[in-house]
Amino acid sequence: MASIAPLQVSEYRGRLAPSPTGYLHVGHARTFWTAWTRARDAGGTLVMRMEDLDPDRSRSIYAESAYEDLRWLGIRWHEGPDKGGPYAPYVQSKRKNLYLRVWRKLHRNGYLFPCKCSRKDLEAALGAPHEVSGRGMRSDGKAEPLDDEPLYPGTCRANLGYVPQLPGPNAVEADTPRGMNWRFRVPDGEAIEFEDENLGPQRFVAGVDFGDFAVWRRDGEPTYQLACVADDAAMGITEVVRGADLLKSTARQILLYRALGLQPPRWYHCRLVLDQHGRRLAKRHDALSLRTLRAQGLTPMNILGAELPLSA
Numbered sequence: 001m002a003s004i005a006p007l008q009v010s011e012y013r014g015r016l017a018p019s020p021t022g023y024l025h026v027g028h029a030r031t032f033w034t035a036w037t038r039a040r041d042a043g044g045t046l047v048m049r050m051e052d053l054d055p056d057r058s059r060s061i062y063a064e065s066a067y068e069d070l071r072w073l074g075i076r077w078h079e080g081p082d083k084g085g086p087y088a089p090y091v092q093s094k095r096k097n098l099y100l101r102v103w104r105k106l107h108r109n110g111y112l113f114p115c116k117c118s119r120k121d122l123e124a125a126l127g128a129p130h131e132v133s134g135r136g137m138r139s140d141g142k143a144e145p146l147d148d149e150p151l152y153p154g155t156c157r158a159n160l161g162y163v164p165q166l167p168g169p170n171a172v173e174a175d176t177p178r179g180m181n182w183r184f185r186v187p188d189g190e191a192i193e194f195e196d197e198n199l200g201p202q203r204f205v206a207g208v209d210f211g212d213f214a215v216w217r218r219d220g221e222p223t224y225q226l227a228c229v230a231d232d233a234a235m236g237i238t239e240v241v242r243g244a245d246l247l248k249s250t251a252r253q254i255l256l257y258r259a260l261g262l263q264p265p266r267w268y269h270c271r272l273v274l275d276q277h278g279r280r281l282a283k284r285h286d287a288l289s290l291r292t293l294r295a296q297g298l299t300p301m302n303i304l305g306a307e308l309p310l311s312a
Contacts, residue, residue: 012044013238016070016077017228019051020062023289024069027243027273029303034270035241036075047235048080050091051228053221058093069290073300087235092227099222102230102260103177103215106184111259112215113159115181125153152183152211160185182216184225184255192251197268199244204251213252225249229256232265239266 014035018024024032039046050066052058067082079085089095106112117125188207196202204210215226222230228249232240240250250267257264293303 010043011238012039012042013047013236014039014042014044014241015047015049015232015235015237016075016080017049017051017242018063018066018070019054020059020066021054021057022062023291024066025273025288025290026293026303029069029073029290030273031241031243031270032070032075033073033304034268036077038239038241038268044238045079046077047085047087047237048077048082048090049231049235050081051224052091052093053224053227055093055219055221065291069294072290072294073304092231095227095231096222098230098234099227100176102226103182103222104175106215106226106256106259107182109259110160111184112182113156113185113212115156115159115183115212115214117155117181119150121155122150122153125155149210149213152213154212156183157185157212177216177220179218179220180216181214181218183212184215184252184259185212186210186252186255192254194250194254194264194267196247197239197266199247199269199271202247202250204248206251206255210248210252215256225252225256229253229260229262233257233260233262237265239268241268241270244269244272 016032016035018028018032036046048067050063052063063081077083079087079090081090084090103112186206190206191203192206193201193203213225214223216222231237247269250269254264290303
């Protein structure tokens with residue numbers, strides 16, 4: 001096994017954040033390799049965080065496979081579920097208390113409102129199913145992959161400032177999200193701009209490119225947006241490396257950082273790996289999973305340095 005560079009040569013802190021909802025594919029490999037090389041070249045620290053907040057799809061077999069696949073690629077990390085570290089636990093399902101504290105701060109400062117709308121309700125209000133083509137158009141005219149949240153039509157915005165109450169004759173304010181959806185109200189018309197270390201200047205307009213976004217789900221779980229910001233801030237992450245499909249999430253997360261009074265990290269978004277039809281790879285494309293490619297005899301350099309026949 002390859003040795004790992006010494007810790008804390010610099011202040012740089014990056015992270016690997018796989019979700020154990022399927023086997024890693026070529027796109028993941030190239031993004032995580034980029035995250036590792038940037039931390040290595042900066043003489044910094046790389047953190048492994050397992051993002052397992054989807055209880056219906058997360059599986060321990062996928063988590064173990066991710067560790068194995070990344071080690072096979074030659075990627076090493078300094079902190080993580082298998083190594084420990086000063087910011088443990090490094091598994092999101094064990095960090096709920098942190099997410100609740102963040103939710104309380106956002107709620108008490110008036111940024112959140114409860115929302116009763118289901119995805120079906122939102123699609124009906126918008127008049128069309130979301131993400132039919134898999135691509136959209138930003139307000140600056142650039143085409144981009146759509147994320148997984150439709151533009152919110154504002155149905156429940158009147159609930160801004162709502163204070164949840166515990167049931168009973170002596171009702172008091174509840175200190176939890178209490179089994180309902182919660183959204184962050186965005187500043188309509190405000191341009192959220194940031195400099196991406198790879199893709200250059202980025203600009204998204206709140207209320208046009210994205211709307212009021214979910215931070216907590218009625219099933220009792222925080223969303224990716226809230227958990228990601230909470231963890232990156234708590235773990236001292238200085239640069240986030242991830243796929244370009246999350247550019248719009250970065251705009252949302254910048255608003256959360258601002259609402260929480262926190263300094264955002266730097267951003268580095270990797271171009272997506274597309275299949276032969278121009279679609280981004282997904283975990284359902286098992287033919288391009290690292291597990292399958294390894295079994296076919298491919299080497300890490302085949303996957304990281306060569307053009308593969310990306311047919312799903």
